[in-house]
Amino acid sequence: MNMGAIFLLSFVVSALAVISIAKRNKKAGIVGRDINKRDGRMLPEGTGVAMLVPLWTAIFLFNALYYFDPNSIAFGFNIDSIAFGLAVSGLCLVGFLDDRKQKFKAETISWKKRASIIGLICLIFAYLYAPSPLWIVPLMFFIAGLASFENTFAGLNGWEIGSGLIISGFVAFLLIDSAVFMLAGALVGTIAGLFLFNAFPAKVLPGDSGTLFIGGSIAGLVVLTQRIELAFLAALFFVPHAIDFFGLKMVTNPHDVSQSGKLPYALLPDGRLGIPREGNKRPRYDFAKMLLKIFGPMPEWLVVALIWAIVAANCFFWLLLFQYLKLI
Numbered sequence: 001m002n003m004g005a006i007f008l009l010s011f012v013v014s015a016l017a018v019i020s021i022a023k024r025n026k027k028a029g030i031v032g033r034d035i036n037k038r039d040g041r042m043l044p045e046g047t048g049v050a051m052l053v054p055l056w057t058a059i060f061l062f063n064a065l066y067y068f069d070p071n072s073i074a075f076g077f078n079i080d081s082i083a084f085g086l087a088v089s090g091l092c093l094v095g096f097l098d099d100r101k102q103k104f105k106a107e108t109i110s111w112k113k114r115a116s117i118i119g120l121i122c123l124i125f126a127y128l129y130a131p132s133p134l135w136i137v138p139l140m141f142f143i144a145g146l147a148s149f150e151n152t153f154a155g156l157n158g159w160e161i162g163s164g165l166i167i168s169g170f171v172a173f174l175l176i177d178s179a180v181f182m183l184a185g186a187l188v189g190t191i192a193g194l195f196l197f198n199a200f201p202a203k204v205l206p207g208d209s210g211t212l213f214i215g216g217s218i219a220g221l222v223v224l225t226q227r228i229e230l231a232f233l234a235a236l237f238f239v240p241h242a243i244d245f246f247g248l249k250m251v252t253n254p255h256d257v258s259q260s261g262k263l264p265y266a267l268l269p270d271g272r273l274g275i276p277r278e279g280n281k282r283p284r285y286d287f288a289k290m291l292l293k294i295f296g297p298m299p300e301w302l303v304v305a306l307i308w309a310i311v312a313a314n315c316f317f318w319l320l321l322f323q324y325l326k327l328i
Contacts, residue, residue: 006061006182007189010054014193017050022197022204030100032205035263036156036273036300043202046099048210051190052089055217058186059085065182080129081183084220087125091147091216094118095208118144118212131226142231143219149241150215151208152249152257155264156288156304157200163311164214165191167237170315171218174233174328178225187217200301229327236318240311244287253284265289272297 022044025031032045059081094117119140126139153160168191172184191214197203222234249257256262264286266274274297275283283289288303295306322328 003182003185006058006185007192009061010058010186010189011193013054013057014051014190015196016193017053018047018194018197018204021050022047032207034157034202034205036265036267037201038267038271043205045205046096046207046209047197047204048194048206048208048213049092049096049099051194051210051213052092054186054190054193055088055213056085058183058190061186062182080224081180083125083128084180084183084224087121087143087220088213088216090121091118092209092213094121095151095210095212099207099209118147122147125220125223129223129226131228135228139223139231142235143216143223146219146235146238147212147215149238149245150218151211152241152245153287153307154211155259155286156300157202158195158198158301159288159304159307160211161191161195161198161206161214162304162308163241164211164218165195166308166312167234167315168214168218170237170319171221171234173319174230175221175225180221180224184221187221200304229322233318233322233328237311237315239314239318240287240307248285248287248290251285252282256284259284259286265292268297272299273303 025044025046030045031042034041034043062081063078094114098114122140122143123136125143126136130136130139150160150164153163165188168184168188172181172188175181175184178184194204194206194210198206218234219231222230245257249259253259262284263276264284265288266276268274273288273292275289275292278284283293285293287307291303291306292298298306
């Protein structure tokens with residue numbers, strides 16, 4: 001099965017799974033407000049959990065296509081792909097527990113417990129696939145860091161999912177000659193299936209289950225290669241996310257980095273987004289508001305498109321630099 005077929009299959013399965021999960025979540029009351037729309041529309045939340053369906057479909061195909069023994073009636077068993085699937089599923093389900101608070105109007109699990117579970121999952125995976133014991137802890141933080149950074153890009157239609165789609169495409173390119181290239185292509189198709197419904201105007205919200213899935217999957221595939229140079233490069237793909245979190249949110253709004261206390265953007269009469277006025281207080285910046293500060297008020301879709309362009313340019317820059325320096 002060629003990569004085009006893998007991508008298409010993952011895309012279709014993902015899109016169908018998102019439709020199904022969106023209906024179930026809306027019926028169950030797991031919804032979130034699209035904060036930048038005047039009608040205050042409520043959309044199905046936590047639909048990122050739907051990506052588990054194409055993930056395990058791809059893992060099954062990975063085993064069936066590459067580890068089938070023609071002399072046996074049984075499928076071969078690739079433990080690496082299973083471990084990858086279990087780790088990503090764990091991260092995704094932890095995120096979904098947080099997404100469910102929209103239904104219960106309260107935390108279903110404290111952030112400390114969530115962080116502990118995420119840390120444990122990342123530690124176990126790093127222990128299994130670190131090229132040497134010295135890299136176990138750094139790779140644990142690498143996986144947890146990419147999952148968390150993917151989660152920091154949020155609040156606008158398609159912001160985090162589109163950015164994850166771009167980065168996953170670059171990572172798949174890096175893994176062309178690796179044993180996990182099929183899984184990398186499936187990941188791109190899986191994210192594209194969710195992006196179809198999350199791009200402006202969004203019909204679903206991915207929630208933490210979506211962002212943790214994407215960041216964890218990207219990091220997990222890189223760790224499976226046991227190539228530390230690829231881990232460094234993949235981390236650099238997330239420089240805009242790091243700027244958003246450490247350079248903007250932590251500096252201007254350290255007590256509410258999730259921006260859940262107040263609406264982060266001002267919706268102007270003409271539908272454009274602007275920076276909220278807070279009297280004599282300095283503005284609370286994130287990456288999107290930084291662009292609004294530079295270029296002035298813009299429609300939501302244009303702000304996100306500019307961010308995507310920056311994410312793509314950042315990935316392209318580091319990829320060319322590493323190739324020029326012959327680091328990959």
